[in-house]
Amino acid sequence: MKNPVSPDLRVWRQFAVLAEELHFGRAAQRLHMTQPPLTQAIAQLEKGLGVALFERTRRRVGLTPAGEALLPEVRELLARAEALPALARAAATGEHGRVRLAFVSTVGFAQLPLWVRDFHAESPGVALELMEATGDVQLDAFARGSIDAGLMLHAPGQAPAGLDRLVVGQEPLVLALGARHALARLDPLPLAAVLAEPLVLFPRRILPSLHDAVVEMYRAQGTVPRVAQEAIQMQTIVNLVWGGNGLAWVPASVMQFRRAGVVYREAARLALGRKRPVLPVCETSLVWPAGAMSPALARFVDFVRARSPA
Incomplete structure (x- = not known):
């Protein structure tokens, strides 16, 4: 069966006004039209839908069950259509x-x-x-x-x-180590001892420039990092430090991740030695x-x- 052509908004508005007035003459007046075109439009709407929307007698006009079911949906349709120009303007200015x-x-x-x-x-x-x-x-x-x-x-x-x-934003990397680690009791903490410890590090593929900066810090001190474990998420890295898998260099903002059993050491609490390294910074x-x-x-x-x- 061929689908009927959907009525346009003008016809739905005529239906809604007639459903509110339940009088063809008053509805036509509100719509700024004469009664015969309104009567014809509603008849064509009912024919297209294949159902009666209004019960008509000489004394009254009333909604059929189909008309009552359609009315709230049509009101919502009209309200959404009326909101479209404002929505378009808001989208054009970034307000929506x-x-x-x-x-x-x-x-x-x-x-x-x-x-x-x-x-x-x-x-x-x-x-x-x-x-x-x-x-x-x-x-x-x-x-x-x-x-x-x-x-x-x-x-x-x-x-x-x-x-x-x-x-x-820009922030330095800080050292995360287990609270029970032997180095955690030292203050200041000798950097040479830190660089000799196993390292928990993020994979190069996720942060290549920062990964390279960490590796270069070790190389500048004449050593290479002993990567014991790689992990992607900073929370996971800190949890691995807690578990005794090694130390980790993490952005200073990670210090707000308060993991019991993990302490952080900033540059001011590191003994950098005579061959002072360039501690990595991240943006x-x-x-x-x-x-x-x-x-x-x-x-x-x-x-x-x-x-x-x-």
Whole structure:
């Protein structure tokens, strides 16, 4: 059976007004038309649907069960149609839309929760769709077009090529070690002794520039890291340190991950010796594909820029 042509919004509006007035003359007056065209339009609507929507007698007009069932749906349809122009204007200015944002776990310890709260307060019409992902996963997601922006870790100035970026923070790496480890009792902590210990390290593929900076620090001291275990997530790295699998260099923001049995040592509490190393520093950048961006993403970038160092 051939499907009938769907009525346009004008006909649905005529139906809704007649359903409210239950009088053809008053409904026609509200619609700024004469009664005969309204009567004809409703008759054609009922014919197209194959059901009666109104019961008509000489004294009254009433809704049939089919008409009563349609009325709330038609009202919602009309309301949504009336909202479309405002929605289009809001989307064009970035007041409405979505931003699919990937982020590394370190951002989730401090900055991101506050940004989400404040951005929702400023731009309630923009939905933030969050996905925790390492840098390599984010690059794959950009290639597939499944994210709009990402918050990535990297060595200073070493953000991936082909992406526009905004630096949102810089922090040193700190040493994480088990509270019961023999070195945890030393203060200051000799760096030479640290470099001789097994290391829990993130794989190079997820943070190549930062991985290389850590390895270079060891090489500059005439040694190479003894990687006992690799792990992707910073929380997992800290848990492996707690389990006695080695020491780890992690961004300072990870110190907010309070794992009982793990202590952190900043550079000020390390005895660096005469051959002072360059301790690695990491940057966090908001990145997005180079070129045009959606109005919603532009609004989010401006929001983050206002809360980030120049």
